[in-house]
Amino acid sequence: MIASAVKRVLGGGDGRSPAEVDGDIREEFAFHLAMLERDLREEGLAPGAARAESERRFGDIPALHRRCRAEALKERIMLQKVTIGLLVLISVGLLWGLILTTQRARAAREMAEAMRAQSQAAREHAVEAERKARESETAARAAAEKPGQVYLEGIVGRPGTFSFAPGLTLRRLMASAGGTSAQIRRITVTNSDGKGGQTVRFTLSGEDYLKAADGPDVELKANDLIRVE
């Protein structure tokens, strides 16, 4: 019973095509009208009148045809409606899925874009920091490498400010400044740390300095202040 119901639904009733169903209905109606017309003529009606009367008694032929057609194809029509309904549902589902996927993809793309922008900003920030560090390092190195000056005062031929170069020694500086007198008692070398503080680096007695040309000598540093007295 279930199998026959399934067969009827899947096969669309008795397996006839809609065109065949229409043909059968037309032929069935035509037979009925012809038989009725024949009987009416036998009862004495004129051919034209018999035809008109048979059609009148039969009823609304197009409407009756539609009703018969709907009955014969009911399962098929129902199946078509179910199929259309399912197709609509599937289409809506697919469309919805597509919209969701698109939205998710767009959100992921936007997030990736934001992360990329953030990472780009971080990279730029790092590059900038590195550049600044390099600049400051360069400046520090430049400051460190700056030849600077030394200052000489006291009993010397030509006191004043002299350029400092690595390797400059006390005796060389004295030679540059026109030598010193034989009465010097002491030489004091102090160095400023650039922040206002002063450190006495060493002192040398005049006697020791004057002993001999190859006597004690000391290397000077930039910003040394050499006081000869």
Added chain:
Amino acid sequence: MPRPTRQPDLIQGTLDAMVLRTLGRAPNHGYGIARAIEAASDGRLTIEEGSLYPALHRLERRGDLSSEWRMTELNRRAKYYALTPRGRKRLVAEIEEWADVSRAVSRVLGLSPAGVAAAGGGG
């Protein structure tokens, strides 16, 4: 022309029962069924003949009737309907139901069973 121009409306269930009863005697085509109903009711019941066909197609779809195309005595193709075993059971149920309704209506109208039998003409 003795036929009435205004045909009484027949409720669907009644038409189904009359169709099943007619085909219970022998397979027939739609035109034959219409004439048989008319003759059995002594011309009192005439139906809008075309309305017979939606009922036939519905009963066939439900499995109460089977059908086949045959040649008539006038050498013309006609669709013959026959009662299936399911249709036969349905006919019995329809007759019982009609008898119940008929008895109930008769009681309401104050008719005796004999009066009903006389009015209905038997079956």
